[in-house]
Amino acid sequence: PNYVFLSETRSSVQEMKAIRIKNGFKNCLAVDTEGRRCRLSLLWNEEVDLSIKSFSQSHFDLSGSTKKWRLMGIYGNPEAHHCHETWSLLCNLASQHNISWLCMGDFNEILSISEKEGGNERNTWQMDKFCHALDTCRLRDMG
8 A cells, every 4th residue: 555544553653653664654644643653654655746835643634745635634532522523623624625535543433333243332412513613514424
């Protein structure tokens, strides 16, 4: 592959740079989180048409240099009382461009109770807000 997006790596920035070299990638974007290891990393080669628009501890927003496509990697806040921050970020980024885009990663949320296996029950309002954010951004679950 010419690029690889990794979520929940649990590796430090230095470890991700070593992984980049070991796997033959020319570039690496990894962001340390507060008191934790990287949640997101992106590895890519020089020949990839890639421009970094923005990034944080919870997202990467990328586009092709020709601006014909867009890719967003996201790691949703795992704490239920902060999930609105992820949805706000997603909606804000969606409103900035009107081009085809793929959004991938771990949203730390489900669309329906049928996706849930074990663990604590999910609040309906959380799933509803997630569905609303995806609708607002014109995103669809690819399964």
